[in-house]
Amino acid sequence: MAYDDYLDGEKVIVTAALTGGVHGKEANPNLPETPEEIGEAAAECEAAGAAVVHLHARRDSGERSFDRDRFQAITEAVRSRTNLVIQHSTGGTGATLEARRQSLRTDPAPEMASLDMGPLNRYRHLTSENTRGMVDSLYDEMVERGIKPELEVFNDGHLNEVAALLDRRDLADPVYTTLIFGGGTTSPPSPRNLLNATENLPEGALFNTLGFGRHQLPLTTMGILLGGHVRVGLEDNVYYGPDQLAESNAQLVARTAGLAETLGREPATPDEARDILGL
Amino acid sequence: MPDVCPYLEYRQLEAETESGDAADAQPRAYCNAAEEFVQAMRADICNGRYGLDHETDCEIYREAEGLPEGVESEGGGGD
Ligand code: SF4
Numbered sequence: 001m002a003y004d005d006y007l008d009g010e011k012v013i014v015t016a017a018l019t020g021g022v023h024g025k026e027a028n029p030n031l032p033e034t035p036e037e038i039g040e041a042a043a044e045c046e047a048a049g050a051a052v053v054h055l056h057a058r059r060d061s062g063e064r065s066f067d068r069d070r071f072q073a074i075t076e077a078v079r080s081r082t083n084l085v086i087q088h089s090t091g092g093t094g095a096t097l098e099a100r101r102q103s104l105r106t107d108p109a110p111e112m113a114s115l116d117m118g119p120l121n122r123y124r125h126l127t128s129e130n131t132r133g134m135v136d137s138l139y140d141e142m143v144e145r146g147i148k149p150e151l152e153v154f155n156d157g158h159l160n161e162v163a164a165l166l167d168r169r170d171l172a173d174p175v176y177t178t179l180i181f182g183g184g185t186t187s188p189p190s191p192r193n194l195l196n197a198t199e200n201l202p203e204g205a206l207f208n209t210l211g212f213g214r215h216q217l218p219l220t221t222m223g224i225l226l227g228g229h230v231r232v233g234l235e236d237n238v239y240y241g242p243d244q245l246a247e248s249n250a251q252l253v254a255r256t257a258g259l260a261e262t263l264g265r266e267p268a269t270p271d272e273a274r275d276i277l278g279l
Numbered sequence: 280m281p282d283v284c285p286y287l288e289y290r291q292l293e294a295e296t297e298s299g300d301a302a303d304a305q306p307r308a309y310c311n312a313a314e315e316f317v318q319a320m321r322a323d324i325c326n327g328r329y330g331l332d333h334e335t336d337c338e339i340y341r342e343a344e345g346l347p348e349g350v351e352s353e354g355g356g357g358d
Pocket of ligand 1: 285287317337339343
């Protein structure tokens with residue numbers, strides 16, 4: 001994907017990352033946590049222009065859950081209200097591989113699932129390991145269940161890991177990556193680094209741009225101009241503006257969908273996203 | 280299996296109390312050392328889930344207990 005795709009007016013897939021696994025209502029009381037709240041938030045995001053919804057599960061206390069039944073309740077809450085492409089997270093700092101597989105086992109399986117391409121640091125003493133063995137195991141179960149992986153690239157080294165995964169496994173076209181920018185182990189957030197990452201993608205790969213916090217708006221806008229797709233939502237950014245908490249996931253989606261339209265690229269519908277992603 | 284952290288308490292989030300729907304809301308993880316609510320992911324350390332342990336994995340606990348900042352093992356490795 002490149003600037004030519006922007007000039008050609010290719011449609012933009014807007015992914016809404018509603019909940020995440022890191023922070024909760026203590027960071028923004030509008031962040032959805034229960035299946036009901038997540039279902040409602042997903043419906044609002046679809047109406048605002050999202051085509052894909054990225055889902056994590058939470059316990060009633062707002063803490064992380066890797067329970068298959070909890071993912072089942074969430075997926076049903078979203079499916080009953082929307083036509084969105086459902087993407088389950090398989091991320092999970094500290095959690096076992098067996099726990100992280102659970103989100104792949106809903107009935108029906110999610111159309112997509114995230115696949116973290118390598119390690120990343122958390123707090124002072126934690127690392128999300130994401131060893132190559134773990135990546136392969138999660139990927140193999142995705143293939144078995146007909147789930148398309150979304151390859152999460154937290155930094156440029158993970159682009160090497162994408163290439164290595166393509167050597168080890170036979171990924172279906174188009175390869176779909178998410179380029180992530182922020183603090184810590186993620187790529188330093190700058191326009192140059194986004195541009196650079198897009199130039200290091202495998203031939204034919206699509207990309208989605210994810211910027212944490214205040215980098216969400218500028219870097220996703222740049223992603224639109226570079227012919228890519230975008231991800232926004234309270235998982236990645238709880239603010240709408242400086243010191244202004246976002247009112248909802250849909251508020252962030254609506255701004256991005258409006259920007260894409262202004263810049264000459266229409267947001268894709270869920271079915272158009274399915275075509276683009278080869279689902 | 281690691282224990283639950285002694286600084287962990289469950290209490291109602293102020294935002295939910297303010298919005299008046301506290302009756303439906305579940306109590307949430309609160310850290311008495313940091314005097315703030317705990318992020319969803321850190322609550323796994325507080326509760327000792329997935330083999331995580333406040334004594335080794337939580338810098339807030341280590342500071343509150345006057346333990347040294349780092350828990351890295353001594354010695355080599357050039358990577
Ligand atoms: S944040 Fe750390 S010190 Fe506080 S309750 Fe959790 S583990 Fe204990």
